[in-house]
Amino acid sequence: MWKTILRRILIMIPELIILSVIVFVISKQLPGDPFTGSINPKASMSQIHHLMRINGLYDPWYQQYWNWVVSLFHGNLGNSYQYQEPVTRLIAERAVNTFWLSLLTMVMTYAIGLPMGLYAGRHEGKLQDALVRIYTYVTMSIPFFVVLVIGCWIFGYDLNLFPTNGSVSPSASGFLPVVLSKIYHMILPATLGALFATSGITQYLRSGVIDARKSNYVKTAQAKGVPMKDIYKHHIMRNAFLPIAAFAGYSIVGVLGGSLFTEQIFSYPGMGLLFLNAVNFRDYTVMTALVLLYGFLSLLGTLISDIALSVVDPRIRVE
């Protein structure tokens, strides 16, 4: 058990290093210099060159990389060229929004996916099952962002039920109204995101329940005379839910990947929108930090899931 975890963590280190090098080198290749537009337009070329030299932009890439890594460990990711603010602070502000939105999406995903998968597995081959299967078929085939656009149009603009931009209403003041307004802003993007993230969970749980129902331990329990309700509660659900719970880490990766679209469509001020803006403004430091952060979070998500799965399912442990 511990061997698996240790091995998994050791693999993580080279992955992180390679990721940081790739991300850094790519960011350095971006065209345009980051000062254009943000400084006095009358500044001469030599002044710009001077600025770039001071900021270390003329050093060889490995030197710049090393400086970057050293300051990374000091918690300093440099200043954003666009906002003239420390990158860490800028990201921290946005990360809070993305965190809550992702959390709500995950909660919704499980809240929708679990009952649906269970229900479909329980009524295998019947109408209910067919409906759930149509649902998973539709959500698995249509691109995610297309439905976000349509959902935003129908529920946001047409029916005017939910706000379509920002993370909090500007008129809200006081703790409770702000929290409520924030939740209100998140409901639509989170629900639409969750509708799409459920298909995997639903299918997996459905087949898990079907497999469990045909297994010998369920037959034994039935033969003993255990009521079906209790069999579901103590035998089937227990066995089918555990792997699903362990999938949470992988779901985080998916939700984060979708945040680019969700935040763009709903103008939600999170990390995804920050990244898209940073790309347009050639804000190297922000871009680099964000890609690295996303990679790191994905790494962490898969790590959690891998470990959780090996705890739940001893068959996949490495000796």
Add this chain to the structure above:
Amino acid sequence: MQKSLETGAQLSKEDLIKLSDEAKNNATPSTFKIIWKEFKADKMALFSLIFLVAFIVFVIVGSMFINVSQMMQTNIMNYFAKPFTSNFLLGADAGGRPILEQLIVGSRNSILIALGLTVISSAFGICYGLISGYFGRVTDLSMQRVYDFMMIIPSFMIIIEIVNIIPNYNAITLTLLLSLFYWMGTQRLIRSQVLAESQKDYVSASKTSGSSNLKIIFKQIMPNISSLIIVDTTISFAENIGVETGLSYLGFGLPVGTPSLGTLIANANDADNITIYWWTWLPATIEIILLCLAISYIGAALRRATNSTQRRSTD
């Protein structure tokens, strides 16, 4: 021995034809025959297939008659022309550019990129999975570490960054770039199947009789997992349509002046467009939904055809 051969030669011609016919009837039908039967049994799948093929042919032929640079010229006189008028069947956008023509050219671009992406990334993923699964041990271990790494990369963000680096890029470079990041799913699926397949007797038999590894992999194992490959390729085609259009939607796909379904949907980013000028983005949205549903439905029918317990057609 000699005698039995002679009696064999005495078979009349009619008998021979009859016997070979019988043998033909008893043999397992070819994959394509099974698939065709399944499509005939499932009218919806057949309809999807016809719709898809007809649509692709229509946009490719249709876009040949459209002058793209002329179409993309701004014409302020046609600012948000209403749909269903004589010149603008689907209206025009803020630049007075006709939506219908953009839709046809954009569909062609998006579909061809998705097709190219599917072919390249699937071919790579299949080879990767075959080699990794067949050789196993250290080869498999190191190849799967590369796979693990590719999985944690925030690929969409990195693609966006790279698109910004490349000074001049077109549909082909974009396709190649995307292929770098979308082979992993195929790889994983193929590998797991090959792992099981390479334990089978026919592989060991072939090994002992001295066949080269390449021959075993591509001439013996690959045909045996061909049904899996067909299904997976179809499904990744639907996914890949989403990849390119998604990228174009965010504004980092095809260069400006080259319409794509994604850039048309991006019209919805404007609050006025999304509420008042619905014709600028809704047709492209509906089209993507229909396309993806049709492709996935075909994929589902193919999957049923390859699994003899799930077929709807009766033999």
